[in-house]
Amino acid sequence: MPQNIGTVVQIIGAVLDIKFPPEHLPNLLNAIEIEHEGKKLTVEVAQHIGDDTVRCIAMGSTDGLVRGLPAVDTGASIKVPVGRQTLGRIFNLLGEAVDNKPQPETEEKWEIHRPAPSFEEQEGSTQVLETGIKVVDLIAPYLKGGKIGLFGGVKDAKFRRQVVPGDLLKLEVEIIKVKGPIGVGKALATVNGEKAVSAEITFAIK
Secondary structure, eight states, rough: OOEEEEEOOOETTTTTEEEEGGGGGOOOOOOEEEEETTEEEEEEEEEEETTTTTEEESSSSOOOOOOOOEEEEEEOOOOEEEEEGGGGGGTTTTOBOOOOSSSOOOOOEESOOOOOOGGSSOOOOOOOOOOOHHHHHSSOOOEEESSSEEEEEEEEEEEEEEEOOTTOOOEEEEEEEETTEEEEEEEEEEEEEEEEEEEEEEEEEO
């Protein structure tokens, strides 16, 4: 099958416009490869402009690229290796190993843009995750297989008005700091637009 080759017509930072024959315009999310000075740059189609041009996002540095370079449409989205050989490894977006170990040889590569598994393919978990916190395990137990948000504490709480039965309480939290699994949020509770309580809360994601 002949290659679908276009030409780079514009470069603005990490955004590139590539022109193709109108009858061979690449699909959205397709990966396009550009070779320059012995290096290969992969870009992803983000938008169709007219009948013959695609606007792409570069997956790497565009330094040194010039207009007129050939760009080859791969006909598919970016693919990454999958399988047991990839367990415990670190890869970049293109599926390239970045942990100073050899690239794993896998039988399959999957596209990064895939439809979500159907409900029938998903396995529901009914096993309870024991946290060791009696209040959590007894009153609001967590199931295995998902992320858990754990409340850590409150700091600098300021109560500005009383909240009584019948009030509609609106809660808002803005995450202001995250380090590893620990995060800090700025919380505000209002009643009819009037501040009731403000505080800084700490949480953990497990």
